[in-house]
Amino acid sequence: MSPPPPLKITLVAACALIDGDGRVLVAQRPEGKALAGLWEFPGGKVEPGERPEQTLIRELDEELGVTVKEACLAPLTFASYPYETFHLLMPLWICRRWEGVIQKKEHQALQWLRAGRLRDIPMPPADEPLIPALIDLLGP
Numbered sequence: 001m002s003p004p005p006p007l008k009i010t011l012v013a014a015c016a017l018i019d020g021d022g023r024v025l026v027a028q029r030p031e032g033k034a035l036a037g038l039w040e041f042p043g044g045k046v047e048p049g050e051r052p053e054q055t056l057i058r059e060l061d062e063e064l065g066v067t068v069k070e071a072c073l074a075p076l077t078f079a080s081y082p083y084e085t086f087h088l089l090m091p092l093w094i095c096r097r098w099e100g101v102i103q104k105k106e107h108q109a110l111q112w113l114r115a116g117r118l119r120d121i122p123m124p125p126a127d128e129p130l131i132p133a134l135i136d137l138l139g140p
């Protein structure tokens, strides 16, 4: 019997932006990328030398064109999910305050949804366990 392949843990920082009505921003993953077309929370992989909060601030600028202060990021929950080729560990922050206008820079589409409606859109399998924490926080 050959030994199991080494486990690769990928750390991804993600954020639920929340608007004044308590709705959450979700973004549709680009064509040609893994999980294309599924609705996700903005964010991305933590690069070497980055703290996850720095990653998130960088990704929110790259993906949405907004500036977020670290003090405006609050940790909510996390996802831990065994994809075929890596194990995803994804802390989820919430953010209610940012500077600039949200733009669709990398995704196919953006939409604001009530937390209870997140169950109605196709999300990556890792994300489904995150929804109850958002409903607890924001209502359905």
Ligand SMILES: Nc1nc2c([nH]c(=O)n2[C@@H]2O[C@H](COP(=O)(O)OP(=O)(O)OP(=O)(O)O)[C@@H](O)[C@H]2O)c(=O)[nH]1
Binding pocket: 012, 013, 014, 033, 034, 035, 039, 040, 041, 042, 043, 044, 045, 046, 059, 088, 090, 124, 125, 126, 127
């Ligand atoms: N950003 C984000 N990634 C997620 C979510 N759920 C989930 O399984 N992932 C997975 O986390 C991994 C990293 O996401 P990503 O594609 O955003 O990474 P990135 O922005 O650094 O892009 P890049 O790798 O093309 O530079 C992907 O395998 C993606 O499928 C989610 O809600 N948000």
Ligand SMILES: [Mg+2]
Binding pocket: 042, 043, 044, 045, 059, 063
């Ligand atoms: Mg990303």
